[in-house]
Amino acid sequence: MNKPVVSVEWLFRNLDSQNLIIFDATIPKVTAKKEVSSDEKQQIKDAIFFDIQKTFSDENAPFSNTVLSAKAFEEKAQQIGISKDSCIVVYDDLGIYSSPRVWWMFQLMGFTNIAVLDGGFPAWSSKNYPTEKPTNHQPKKGDFIANYQSEKIKYTADVLSSIESDSFLIVDVRSKGRFLGTELEPRKDVKGGRIPNSVSLPYSEIVENNFMKSEKDLRSVFNKINPKNKDFIFSCGSGITASVLAFGAEIAGIKNHSVYDGSWTEWGSTEGLPIEK
Template sequence: MSLQVPSPLISEAWLFQHLDNPSLLILDATIPKVGAKKSDVIKKKFQIKNALFFDLNDFSDADAPFPNTMVSPEKFQEKARKFGIQKEQCIVVYDDLGIYSSPRVWWMFQLMGFTNIAVLDGGFPAWKAQNYPIEKPREKKLSEGNFTSNYQSQKISFVDDILENLNSNESLILDARSEGRFYGTEPEPRKEVKSGRIPKSVSLPHTTILTGTKMKSKQELQTVFQSKNPSYKPMIFSCGSGITASVLALSAEIAEIKNHSVYDGSWTEWGILPNLPIEIYHEK
């Protein structure tokens, strides 16, 4: 039996303990933070030993009008096999910012029915702080994989689902963007996107569920979600383009909350498409 992750979030000590396990696959999912200037993006010098770079752009729909749009299950399977991913593997994903883009990859695999995957708590900063093995990035080629998609449609929401929810109010929409973007007091990083929020949505900036670069404890996360969602409604997570909404999805899973999905188009889609209702507040 291959190595199994003990939870959706694993420590640097756990990863170090299993670093040389033959069934372990480490994925570096680092992307620049949204709105970062090109001059602020530093070329990667080091990565965790044995890691492979997982390009989120390559696993997103290049023909879609909005960034980070999920590809079809068939296309994901094709790309995963070409990458070399085996269905028997144990995957750990991390990023250089701590917990930012790595949960998106975790969620993508969850969406495709693959559950033996975890996010490294604290990411590369936590790993480096322990002086665990690092190396310079290098090209590594894997043989053809046998990954199989098993699409879990309940884990993803689309614009029609959001519109339907405006009438039914069955689910709670939690927005992972900053409060400034949620309330319309600061501009969107993408100039073509309007300011505001989805009606009836609630602000939960992804940074509030973190302590530094690490995720808050299970108990703390349960308290956060209970305060935002006292009626225990199903939750739909939104953000700018699906990245930090996936951070909320990961935190909900850690809090043992299962009934949730990610709005794939998120605010970039909602703020661009015409004739969609928008709420905007200049004061909280």
């Protein structure tokens, strides 16, 4: 992979590649009114379900979607067939929503031969490319090795120390209403508001009709909010859509970015942290 994003046409042409692994990383939006029933669910042919919320998050952590340790990630990636020479394409049913989280997790683990499917399943099905009902494909164990890249992740202490820093820009990916504290948080017991000195850039502003905006448009969006070229720290509700911004920054050729893994769920439910409204 020489780019972090591929088209459905590219994937269709390469479906029979020997080292290709396709992941369905669909999760429901936390604000969703209704989930797709299992009877309606379809997936790209030969796709493997990548379970972000259970298998690939630390279920013993106090906050949802907490990334695994390098060792745990390595073991679970091997179990679903990932090897050192694998070529991964990841998608989700909402176009661009949870799939960049998987892309970001692999970047964190030092694996870069992975791309997000632009337009996701809606774009694939619109072309009448081959689909199937969810199938329990059983790949043989892989030899994936994690090479943890600590600069790609931030924790609460890092964010707290960055609030007054001239070196970092904290970007909040949630909706404008949640950023301003005028909308209730979807998670119970999480306060409203925002991290002091953070700026708002909802992830929906870099996605258009389920596709990522162009490299040129993405660069313009990021340069507009960050004219001094500070290091980005992306934050959202629980780390999922912050990864969309990290993905967008990568497409735009921006390398100085990281994701606050706990994001607002952790910040807004931890006593003693400063909150602006």
